[in-house]
Amino acid sequence: MPELPEVQGLATFLAERLRGRTVVAADVAQIAALKTYDPPLGALVGRTVTGVARHGKWLDVDADGVHLVFHLSRGGWVRWSERSPTTPVRARLGGGGGGRAATLALRVRLEDASGLDLTEAGTRKRLAVHVVRDPQEVEQVRTLGVDPLGADFGPAVLGGLMRARNQQVKGLLRDQRVIAGIGNAYSDEILHVAGTSPFRLTGTYDDADVVVLHEAIVSTLSTAVAAASGRPAAELKDAKRAGMRVHGRTGLECPVCGDVVREVSFADSSLQYCPTCQTDGKVLADRRLSRIVR
The missing domain is CATH 1.10.8.50 (Helicase, Ruva Protein; domain 3)
Structure with a gap:
């Protein structure tokens, strides 16, 4: 499971690639991973990414005030592509694929054809994706304790x-x-x-x-x-x-x-x-x- 250092590394990596780019498509493949419905995932489309932040082990992609907030849990990961696949994404209820192989859970494509995939390996699907107007709407983010690398942690x-x-x-x-x-x-x-x-x-x-x-x-x-x-x-x-x-x-x-x-x-x-x-x-x-x- 990625922890603070890896999530911070991912936040920095994604910020360098996402900031200033516009989302042209957002598709869910693993329906169970998406934990919210208002705003819908499609609310990301047409918005420009303004920043990427870390909240504990959660990642937060801010697209003009609509936040894609996700926790990779044990088997989740982020895959970046300079040329994101354009084949249609099929939504499914179950994990799909079986075994330990990583399967697609969510795909976000950007205006320059690059994009990111959220994938999850294993049979126990725990990847959690939220689309919210404020990260504090996610209970697990709102109830986080002190950040151990924050200035107030003495x-x-x-x-x-x-x-x-x-x-x-x-x-x-x-x-x-x-x-x-x-x-x-x-x-x-x-x-x-x-x-x-x-x-x-x-x-x-x-x-x-x-x-x-x-x-x-x-x-x-x-x-x-x-x-x-x-x-x-x-x-x-x-x-x-x-x-x-x-x-x-x-x-x-x-x-x-x-x-x-x-x-x-x-x-x-x-x-x-x-x-x-x-x-x-x-x-x-x-x-x-x-x-x-x-």
């Missing part, structure tokens, strides 16, 4: 969020209503940089610990945003994987201490961590089988 703000509810720190980092834009991958990376267990309770952090975690959040995300900057959309996934220190690296050496990166599995996801760097050498038990060793 150690004091983070400390207040952590003390508002005593919970596992990884859960707090991933809660979009608290901090917007961090998902499973970058929460693993942040906690490794901070040298803390993913299951440590937020109520146990003193002021010095909060400062360390804050620095880990900002440095990890800033580095990833810089790595994504200027890359075409097709390269962002590989750039994300290449920058990971523990996430997705189960069984490999920790680049900091040389210990083996371990994994805790859940029903539909997993996390990775380094015992030496994060848990004083303790191996966390698989949550599916037994209680967690904190």
